[in-house]
Amino acid sequence: MARLAGLLVLSFLGLALFYPLSRILALGVGEGFAKALANPYYWERYLWSLEYGLLSAFFTLSLALPLAFLFRRRFPLREAFLALSTLPFVLPTPVVALGFMALLGPRGVLGVDLYGTRALLFLAAVFYNLGLALRILLPVAVRLEGPMRAARVLGATPFRAFLRVGLPLLLPALASAGLLVFLYAFSAFGVPLLLGGPRYATLEVEVYTLLAYRLAFPEASALMLLEILTLGLAVLLYLRFRPYPLPPGELLPASWAWTAGLAIFFLLLFAPLGALFLQADPRALASAWASEDFTPLSLALGNSLRFTLLALLLALPLGVAYAVAARGSRLLDLLGLFPLLVSPVAVGLGYLLAYPAWRGSLPLLLAAYALLAYPLLARALLPALRSLSPNLLQAARVLGATPLRAFLRVEIPLVFPALQSGLALALAVILGEFGATLVLWRPEWTTLTLAIYERLGRPGEAPFKEALALAALLALLSGLLFYLLDRGRGRWG
Amino acid sequence: MLRLLAALVFLALGWAQEITVLTHSSFSLDKGLIARFERETGLKLRFLKGGDAGETLNRAILTKGAPIADVIYGFDNTFLSRALEADILLPYRSPEIQNLKATLLLDPSFRALPVDYGWVSLNYDRAHFKDRSLPKAPADLARPEYARLLVVQNPATSSPGLAFLMATVARFGEDGYLDFWAKLRDGGVRVAKGWSEAYYTHFTLYKGDRPLVVSYTTSPAAEVYYSEGKYQEPPTGNLFPELAFFQVEFVGILKGTKNLEGAKKVVDWLLSKPVQENIPTEMWMYPARRDAKLPEVFRFAPEPVGSVRLDPKVMAQNRERWIAEWTQVVLQGQSPEAVRRGRR
Numbered sequence: 100m101a102r103l104a105g106l107l108v109l110s111f112l113g114l115a116l117f118y119p120l121s122r123i124l125a126l127g128v129g130e131g132f133a134k135a136l137a138n139p140y141y142w143e144r145y146l147w148s149l150e151y152g153l154l155s156a157f158f159t160l161s162l163a164l165p166l167a168f169l170f171r172r173r174f175p176l177r178e179a180f181l182a183l184s185t186l187p188f189v190l191p192t193p194v195v196a197l198g199f200m201a202l203l204g205p206r207g208v209l210g211v212d213l214y215g216t217r218a219l220l221f222l223a224a225v226f227y228n229l230g231l232a233l234r235i236l237l238p239v240a241v242r243l244e245g246p247m248r249a250a251r252v253l254g255a256t257p258f259r260a261f262l263r264v265g266l267p268l269l270l271p272a273l274a275s276a277g278l279l280v281f282l283y284a285f286s287a288f289g290v291p292l293l294l295g296g297p298r299y300a301t302l303e304v305e306v307y308t309l310l311a312y313r314l315a316f317p318e319a320s321a322l323m324l325l326e327i328l329t330l331g332l333a334v335l336l337y338l339r340f341r342p343y344p345l346p347p348g349e350l351l352p353a354s355w356a357w358t359a360g361l362a363i364f365f366l367l368l369f370a371p372l373g374a375l376f377l378q379a380d381p382r383a384l385a386s387a388w389a390s391e392d393f394t395p396l397s398l399a400l401g402n403s404l405r406f407t408l409l410a411l412l413l414a415l416p417l418g419v420a421y422a423v424a425a426r427g428s429r430l431l432d433l434l435g436l437f438p439l440l441v442s443p444v445a446v447g448l449g450y451l452l453a454y455p456a457w458r459g460s461l462p463l464l465l466a467a468y469a470l471l472a473y474p475l476l477a478r479a480l481l482p483a484l485r486s487l488s489p490n491l492l493q494a495a496r497v498l499g500a501t502p503l504r505a506f507l508r509v510e511i512p513l514v515f516p517a518l519q520s521g522l523a524l525a526l527a528v529i530l531g532e533f534g535a536t537l538v539l540w541r542p543e544w545t546t547l548t549l550a551i552y553e554r555l556g557r558p559g560e561a562p563f564k565e566a567l568a569l570a571a572l573l574a575l576l577s578g579l580l581f582y583l584l585d586r587g588r589g590r591w592g
Numbered sequence: 593m594l595r596l597l598a599a600l601v602f603l604a605l606g607w608a609q610e611i612t613v614l615t616h617s618s619f620s621l622d623k624g625l626i627a628r629f630e631r632e633t634g635l636k637l638r639f640l641k642g643g644d645a646g647e648t649l650n651r652a653i654l655t656k657g658a659p660i661a662d663v664i665y666g667f668d669n670t671f672l673s674r675a676l677e678a679d680i681l682l683p684y685r686s687p688e689i690q691n692l693k694a695t696l697l698l699d700p701s702f703r704a705l706p707v708d709y710g711w712v713s714l715n716y717d718r719a720h721f722k723d724r725s726l727p728k729a730p731a732d733l734a735r736p737e738y739a740r741l742l743v744v745q746n747p748a749t750s751s752p753g754l755a756f757l758m759a760t761v762a763r764f765g766e767d768g769y770l771d772f773w774a775k776l777r778d779g780g781v782r783v784a785k786g787w788s789e790a791y792y793t794h795f796t797l798y799k800g801d802r803p804l805v806v807s808y809t810t811s812p813a814a815e816v817y818y819s820e821g822k823y824q825e826p827p828t829g830n831l832f833p834e835l836a837f838f839q840v841e842f843v844g845i846l847k848g849t850k851n852l853e854g855a856k857k858v859v860d861w862l863l864s865k866p867v868q869e870n871i872p873t874e875m876w877m878y879p880a881r882r883d884a885k886l887p888e889v890f891r892f893a894p895e896p897v898g899s900v901r902l903d904p905k906v907m908a909q910n911r912e913r914w915i916a917e918w919t920q921v922v923l924q925g926q927s928p929e930a931v932r933r934g935r936r
Contacts, residue, residue: 138916140924205793205800297746297783297923311643312749313912314650314674451654458658541660542640553641 100502105424105431111417115466116438119449123320126452131317132324141305141318145325148302152285155224156277162225163232163276164269167240169361170233172353180361181237182582183369185230189524189581190372190574191531192289193551197570198371199223199294201378206563208374215296223290226371228280235276239269242348271340278337282330286442289533293555302326307444307534316452323445330440338433372574379571383564387550393562394542396569399550403576406546407529410468414525417469418476419518423506425477426484435477438470446470447538459541467535472525479521483514523584530577547573610636611854614652614661614846616645616751618787620874621867629861635854644786645751645841646671652846653678662849663858665707669840670754672704673908681844684856688863692880696840698904704842707862708877711809711896712755713836715828717796720803730763730835733804734772739779743794743802746923748915750786755837756806757918758907762900763835770921770928777922797827809836810876813892817873826892833896841877 127135135141170181187195199222200206203213213219243265250260288303295301300308302322309319366373387396425432438446450463457463487510495505511518533548540549547569554566619641626637640661642648649667652659656678667675675681681703689697689705696706714733716726720741727738745753761769782802784790791807794800797815812826819827830836843862845855861867868879873887878895913935920926920934 138920139926140916140920143924297749297785308748311650312646313915314653315912455657458655459660542642 100506101424101427104420105428108417108421108424108431108435111470112434112437115470116441116446116449119446119453120441122452123316123445123449124324126316127318127320127324129317132321135318135321138318141322144300144302144305144322145329147299148285148326149329151220151224151287151291151299151301152281155221155228155284156280158221158225159228159232159280160273160277163229163236164273166229166233166364167236169357170237171241171244171348171351172357173350174353174357174361175355176358177350180365181233182585183230183365184233186578186581187226187368187372188228188230189527189531189577190227191548191577192287192533193293193548193555193566194375194531194570194574194577195223195227195371196290196293197551197555197567198375198574199226201567202371202374208377214294215298217299219294220291220299223294224280224284224287226368227290228283229368231283232276232280235279236269236272239272239342239345241350242345243268244348244351245346268343268345271342275337275340278333278340282333282337282439285333286326286330288442288444293552303442303444303534306442307537310444310448311538319448320445323442326442327440334436334440375567375574376571379568380564381568383561383568384572386561387554387565387569390565393553393565394545394550396550396572398543399545399547399569400572402544403530403547403573406464406468406544407526410465410472410529411522411526413465413469414472414476414529415522417473418480418521418525419511421473422477422480422484425481436474438474443467443471443532443534444538447535450539461544464536464539464544467539468529468532471532471535472528475528476518476521476525479524480514480517483517484510487513520585523581526584527577527581530580531573547576609634609851609854610638611663611851611858612638612640612661613858614640614642614648614664616648616666617641617643618875619666622870622874625866625870633854633857635857637858644749646754647749649675652680656680657848659846659848661846662851662855663843664846665843665862666841667704667844668751668755668842669698669838669902669904670751670758670907670911672698672840672842672904673911675704675842675844676701677908680847682847682849682852684845684859686856686860686863688860688881691882692863693882696880698840699842704844705859705863706840706880707843708868708871708875708880709838709840710877711836711899712752712759712806712839713809713811713833713896713899714756714831715795715805715807715811716831717803718827718829720796726831730760730832731772734775734779736779738804739776739781741802742776742804743782743784743790743800744776744806745787745790746783746785747918750784751839752787752806752808754911754915755839756835757914758902759835759837759900761910761914762837762902767932770917770931773918773921774928777925781922783922804831808876809896810872810878810890810893813889814876816892817889830896834898834900836896836899838899838901840880 170177199219200214202209203211203219205212205214246264246268247260250264251257255263286303287301288307291299291301292304292307295304303326306319306322309315309322384396389395389397421435425435446467450467451458454463491509492505495509496502500508531548536546536549537552545553551566551569551573554562554569619639630637642651645666645668649664649671652661652664676699683702684705685702686705692706696709698706727733732738733742744756747754747757760772764772782794784794787807790805792798794802795805796803809830812828812830815828816823816826843859845852845859849855863881865881865884868881868884871877871879872890917931920931921928
């Protein structure tokens with residue numbers, strides 16, 4: 100069965116990823132590559148992407164580490180805060196970008212204009228990835244209690260215990276969290292596109308600009324190759340870091356004061372979202388509903404929900420198949436991660452090149468969505484599947500169940516919570532997808548995300564207000580759907 | 593009633609075919625005109641806004657063979673060669689061609705027909721310069737006290753940005769234009785992604801901090817027109833006709849259209865007198881028809897004398913290089929000499 104699942108995943112990857120990608124690369128390797136690499140400007144873009152990725156990881160970790168230590172304690176509303184911390188990660192990029200504009204943009208509520216500065220971009224990256232890093236660091240931080248206490252008993256000062264025992268044990272988790280943040284920031288698209296101005300375009304934005312505005316396939320594919328190589332390296336490193344086996348830990352007690360302190364912290368963290376809701380005008384929502392100048396909200400909302408549902412139906416079997424196949428095969432595990440390395444923009448363009456007859460047809464868009472979503476679904480499922488005892492399956496088989504039946508009736512129910520979390524994550528990714536949609540877009544398919552982008556690009560106060568209102572709506576929608584599916588469990592990361 | 597009846601008849605006979613027009617985001621026409629066209633022809637019009645003019649054209653090129661529209665309108669003379677080379681358009685000798693200004697017929701194969709024209713031009717905020725002196729010559733812009741007042745568009749992502757870049761090439765020459773831009777860069781010029789960001793976010797008239805902006809010669813007239821009586825005189829003015837860039841916008845029928853006859857009707861309609869006379873106050877361009885009357889408010893938009901015109905062939909050959917060189921100098925901060933050395 101694992102073999103069959105593997106075959107399914109591989110054939111999908113071949114059609115939906117490797118073949119389209121090879122078409123782009125074929126254009127870029129050779130002359131385009133040489134031309135792009137000879138141009139110092141592209142190296143500048145590359146270096147900035149690296150800097151953005153590395154510094155984002157650094158800033159995020161410096162905030163996530165103390166936060167993880169705070170969360171080792173048991174205090175009221177702890178789970179709610181944890182759930183909240185991951186909310187930004189599932190927010191669509193235009194929402195986050197608009198949130199920061201509403202807070203620190205030219206017309207922001209604080210009256211401080213950081214638009215087009217590095218600071219704003221790094222703030223957005225930290226906002227996005229803090230919850231992700233916290234989720235990875237927290238389980239280790241909780242389990243550190245035993246070893247650190249042992250060090251204290253042996254006479255170490257608290258600081259020394261942390262430095263000599265805690266930190267080394269945390270290192271793998273720190274590294275893998277840092278690498279994940281790097282991965283996301285290095286290949287960021289929406290935030291630098293909307294907030295960075297031309298100065299701070301990442302490689303991904305440059306690829307989009309080269310293709311959408313200049314049709315410069317060779318240069319774009321050369322840059323894409325550079326991006327894939329860098330991300331590939333990061334993923335290889337990421338896979339190397341395995342957490343040390345640590346004794347189970349338990350939460351330390353804490354007080355209400357703790358809660359109050361964290362509440363203030365989260366209030367600050369969510370200030371951009373707060374500003375977004377503060378500036379969002381419900382009347383703008385009404386004017387957007389049947390807008391004649393832009394895609395009406397009714398259509399965009401319908402599209403978003405419809406596409407998300409259809410793509411989930413595609414991503415679910417793929418994700419499950421991939422998790423089953425990857426459980427047994429390291430190679431498949433690696434191959435299945437590939438979609439995370441490839442920019443959505445590049446995927447979209449690859450489709451246009453590889454399947455000219457299908458241009459402008461819905462299956463292409465849905466395939467792109469499924470491709471981008473299924474690895475996340477599978478990543479959430481995989482640990483749960485791996486921790487299942489093989490005896491269970493064997494028992495079912497001995498009792499006469501076919502492999503498929505045993506899998507569906509025994510294993511799936513056992514990993515159901517993880518599956519739900521994975522679905523929630525996949526849903527959030529699809530609902531907020533930006534890059535591939537922008538490339539494969541047909542006007543009648545405009546989703547909520549694109550409806551926001553569309554309004555942002557037009558003159559005047561009214562479209563900007565509509566964009567803010569739509570962003571607030573999208574934030575609510577993805578937050579709500581995510582919570583309904585995941586219920587704050589967050590068994591992923 | 594008649595309208596309803598007509599609609600019913602069309603529906604019953606399956607005549608209410610839809611014609612899709614791919615346009616840039618600034619597209620706008622009077623709704624009554626559109627309704628009348630639909631009534632008279634039984635065609636249903638749909639307008640797809642594809643972003644900036646260049647971006648829109650690229651969408652059409654990327655979907656060549658399975659076009660997302662029947663007609664494309666709005667690509668300009670700076671991109672004409674790309675549209676023709678990509679071979680996405682069908683030739684069509686519209687009967688209206690004889691009514692168009694001959695100087696606008698830039699495509700002898702009649703695949704791209706001119707619909708309107710205008711000038712990309714520097715605008716300044718009159719209020720800001722009431723007690724301050726304006727730059728006297730284009731070269732003055734590069735002085736630090738003016739460079740930091742100017743916002744331009746990125747020529748890689750914006751067609752007015754590209755037009756202004758080309759104007760500087762024409763004015764300062766292949767050797768000089770990079771030096772000019774390097775000085776603008778050092779002086780602190782701001783680069784916006786597109787026209788609306790530049791005009792509505794950074795221009796002082798809309799609470800930005802830049803009183804000089806790259807826009808159109810008709811923008812001052814548009815300000816008066818939209819002000820609903822607030823302005824009797826334009827609050828902004830045009831600067832340096834010798835830096836104004838002549839732009840023509842074209843329409844073409846996309847290869848692969850399923851309704852060639854309908855597409856032809858749309859082209860004829862865009863070139864017809866009522867639509868042509870509607871264009872000035874909707875899109876702030878001049879009509880391509882010789883016999884189209886201009887609205888009264890266009891007295892604030894005189895045609896600039898001595899503006900820049902470039903041969904489409906020259907633009908086709910150099911467009912990509914100019915954009916790349918501009919990017920290197922302005923966004924990346926390379927020295928003009930290094931970029932010029934790199935040409936060889």
